[in-house]
Amino acid sequence: MVQVLDLKTGEPLGVNQEGELCFKGNLIMKGYLGDAGATAATIDTDGFLHTGDVGYIDADNYVYVVDRLKELIKYKGFQVSIACTH
Secondary structure (H helix, E strand, C coil): CEEEECCCCCCECCCCCCEEEEECCCCCCCCCCCCHHHHHHHECCCCCEEEEEEEEECCCCCEEEEEECCCEEEECCEEEECCCCC
16 A cells, blocks of 8 residues: 655645655565664554655556655665755
C-alpha cells in the first residue's frame, strides 16, 4: 500500500499531487532494533513507513520519485550528500 502525504499538513493527497511517499506492507521493515525513537520517527501509528522521498502517483497508479526531503542518504554505511529543492 502506498500513500502520498502533504509536506506541510501530513494529509493524504490525490492523483498527480507531490508529497512524501509512504509505504505499508508485509515487506516493509518493522523498525530499528533497539531504537524506539528512530522507529517512531520513521513509521507512523498507522504502520506507514515515511521514506523521505518526494513524489506522486499518476492516474495509472505508477509511482514517481522527484526529490528528497533530506540532503543525506545512507548507502552501505556511507552518508551520501544530494541536492534537494524542497
